[in-house]
Amino acid sequence: MIRRGTEADHPWIAQLATEVYRDLGDYGQVMPQWLVQPGVLAWLDDDAGLRRGFAVLAFYVDHGLHRTVADLLAIGVVPAHQRAGIGSALLGHVVAVVSAVGPAHGITDLRLTVAHTNLVGQRWYHKSGFRPVEGDHGLYANGQRAIRMARPLDPIPSAIAV
Ligand SMILES: CC(C)(COP(=O)(O)OP(=O)(O)OC[C@H]1O[C@@H](n2cnc3c(N)ncnc32)[C@H](O)[C@@H]1OP(=O)(O)O)[C@@H](O)C(=O)NCCC(=O)NCCS
Secondary structure, three states: EEOOOOHHHHHHHHHHHHHOOOOOHHHHHHHHHHOOOOOOEEEEEOOOOOOEEEEEEEEEEOOOOOEEEEEEEEEOHHHHHOOOHHHHHHHHHHHHHHHHHHHHHHEEEEEOOOEOOOHHHHHHHHOOOOEEEEOOOEEEOOOOOEEEEEEEOOOOOOOOOO
């Protein structure tokens, strides 16, 4: 099942992020700081107490765009459980949540960044409707170029447990 992450899950999320994003920088440092920011929400795939993956979403005001945005900060699945549909279920949940609550806040799309070296991730997001957004979106801590991708929201779903 997918459930909201709580403070008790923060160390686990940071540990898995450190593992799956080890090429990009030290997520063990940055993730705990993100998770306590206002507007940051986490979800976990939890199989009867066995945590298998996480997604971290942020709502914040982009001062360049002068509007609130929804940004998928990170998504990761325990390596032993990858390619079993868990990442897609988490991503689908995030899309559904943003589609449900975003329009009331002027949010029209869900965005994210992925490293230019992460071709698997880029292809995976492409399959879920994300497309690259032009522009310079900065660098990851270890120097990889950040590719920004975005996808429009879905029509408002009838029921979603946020
Ligand atoms: C990207 C990630 C979240 C996907 O989660 P997942 O549970 O493995 O993905 P799903 O099972 O829902 O989807 C599987 C699809 O993802 C792609 N994929 C995932 N891992 C792959 C790999 N190692 N090689 C090739 N394709 C891969 C394929 O399209 C695959 O479909 P297929 O099995 O039919 O070929 C997970 O692999 C992960 O944690 N990766 C490391 C962190 C990362 O790159 N995060 C996202 C980018 S910021």
